[in-house]
Amino acid sequence: MKLFTRLAAAGAVAAAAVALAGAPASAAQSIDVRLITFNDLHGNLEPPSGSGGKVALPGGGSVAAGGAAYLATHVKQLESQVRNSIVLSSGDNVGASPVVSALFHDEPTVDFMNQLGVKASAVGNHEFDEGYQELLRMQLGGCHPTDGCQFDKKYRGARFPILGANVTFDNGLPALLPFSVQKSGGVPVGIIGATLKDLPSVVTPEAIKGLKFGDEVPAINRTADLLDRLGVKAQVVLLHQGDEGQSGAGPDDCKVKPDGAASTIAKQVSPKVDAIFTAHSHQQYNCVINDPAGRPRPVLQGASFGRLLSVVDLKIDRRTRDVVRSQTKAHNEIVTRDVPADPAAQKLVDEAKAKSAPIANKQVGTITADLPAAGGPSGESPLGDVLADAQLEATKSNNAVVAITNPGGIRADLTYKSSPAGEGDGVVTYGEAFTVQPFANIMQTITLTGANLKNVLEQQWGQSGGTKILQVSSSLHYSYSTSAAVGSRVSDLTVEGKPVDPAASYRVSVNNFLAAGGDGFTEFTKGTGLAGGPVDLDAFLTYMAAHPGIAPPLADRITVK
Numbered sequence: 431m432k433l434f435t436r437l438a439a440a441g442a443v444a445a446a447a448v449a450l451a452g453a454p455a456s457a458a459q460s461i462d463v464r465l466i467t468f469n470d471l472h473g474n475l476e477p478p479s480g481s482g483g484k485v486a487l488p489g490g491g492s493v494a495a496g497g498a499a500y501l502a503t504h505v506k507q508l509e510s511q512v513r514n515s516i517v518l519s520s521g522d523n524v525g526a527s528p529v530v531s532a533l534f535h536d537e538p539t540v541d542f543m544n545q546l547g548v549k550a551s552a553v554g555n556h557e558f559d560e561g562y563q564e565l566l567r568m569q570l571g572g573c574h575p576t577d578g579c580q581f582d583k584k585y586r587g588a589r590f591p592i593l594g595a596n597v598t599f600d601n602g603l604p605a606l607l608p609f610s611v612q613k614s615g616g617v618p619v620g621i622i623g624a625t626l627k628d629l630p631s632v633v634t635p636e637a638i639k640g641l642k643f644g645d646e647v648p649a650i651n652r653t654a655d656l657l658d659r660l661g662v663k664a665q666v667v668l669l670h671q672g673d674e675g676q677s678g679a680g681p682d683d684c685k686v687k688p689d690g691a692a693s694t695i696a697k698q699v700s701p702k703v704d705a706i707f708t709a710h711s712h713q714q715y716n717c718v719i720n721d722p723a724g725r726p727r728p729v730l731q732g733a734s735f736g737r738l739l740s741v742v743d744l745k746i747d748r749r750t751r752d753v754v755r756s757q758t759k760a761h762n763e764i765v766t767r768d769v770p771a772d773p774a775a776q777k778l779v780d781e782a783k784a785k786s787a788p789i790a791n792k793q794v795g796t797i798t799a800d801l802p803a804a805g806g807p808s809g810e811s812p813l814g815d816v817l818a819d820a821q822l823e824a825t826k827s828n829n830a831v832v833a834i835t836n837p838g839g840i841r842a843d844l845t846y847k848s849s850p851a852g853e854g855d856g857v858v859t860y861g862e863a864f865t866v867q868p869f870a871n872i873m874q875t876i877t878l879t880g881a882n883l884k885n886v887l888e889q890q891w892g893q894s895g896g897t898k899i900l901q902v903s904s905s906l907h908y909s910y911s912t913s914a915a916v917g918s919r920v921s922d923l924t925v926e927g928k929p930v931d932p933a934a935s936y937r938v939s940v941n942n943f944l945a946a947g948g949d950g951f952t953e954f955t956k957g958t959g960l961a962g963g964p965v966d967l968d969a970f971l972t973y974m975a976a977h978p979g980i981a982p983p984l985a986d987r988i989t990v991k
Contacts, residue, residue: 473527480843488680525556593623672711790861795974809899820973876957
């Protein structure tokens, strides 16, 4: 009932905003409104490390970026430049978070967003990591049903609506608010939120049981029409879907792969929408894409982890209450760390660090060099190799001969940090290991035929979300050719040095997300003889304890022809 009370309240807020906006116009003919948006924060309150803590610059090079205290400073600087400013998020604020936030079910991150003055957020796929009821708790407040309130005595919830115009229950009723209206400078601005329709492919089925995720475009257009009828002419979309970037792109370049998911949506979304903030793909771009009426509008994304702020400056005509599209300006602002840390945000981060320190700072292993999460030319990742080997070792009792893990489950690099004296220490803490594998996925071993195994690898290409190269244990080797047809790219497939027999059976360990067909790898669902294993993080911790001084493995498991 609380949710439907909020839905009714949203309508009242919209009506009130419209009524206020209908007051007599001042002498000024237009008003400037600035929209400041971030995306895919993922609870990164501390400055992220490794490649996830840098922003690529045009033509090469990078700059350190991110961190809640610096993000807050940049937001305030941007707000100070334009009196009428609105702070927004395009989703994945929580989930897959470092331990300083995740240990407290991401309550510190929501507290930070409240402190920042966020007015609305789209719902991302990771907001569903712990299920719909936990998402409602994030929104409405209250202590966690199992762990209680560990960060503060009370958790009061988000002071901003979490929006999902295309999220419904199985019976068709809305499961989330579709829009919010913010009055800025005497005019209403409609904020529409939508998440990717393919969300079920990137979340475990149990987390979204009873929910449906409709096509983004019809849901956005229906909501845009409703807002228009209410008199809300200035409209923007927070879209938790994105395009894939291309190498060498700076924050304000429009270097994206053709026919991307977000671009395709942007070309179809109603001309009533004046700007589209995207997310999900963790890319940086600032594009201009014509709406169906042929008028240009900005479509942009600000990387992830609070490293960029996507800024759109609108000029709104007071008489029509609509955006003067020709005068819209957009840019991505780098959240550099050369500004003073915001005191209030820093205090919150320090509190989260102090409360999580006894667990987060415990040493769990050592490495001899950086273990990057990003794949090399073949897609094989040093950290992915280590994680797959750890998962195989942890499931040997299930007679596993191969382990395979998904690249999206690897959330950060493991870096060989330096001591104050400048010497590398190679120590890996629990907090760092948790940041790498924060989902608490359960390992499962299934039996696949050799034909199934090859089909799994063939499914790495041709998906709507782009190429996803799985990370494999040292027992599995294969080659692929990108010039071959999709479905026929994999060759020279071996397990434990022997060619794979299509009719033979192989015990393969994967996490429960992949076992359920996650990320489009539906061939895993044909597995039989399922046997459970440890949580993936526990497998990694056990492996590090048993193998001190882990070095980057030789990248020879996946080769490109």
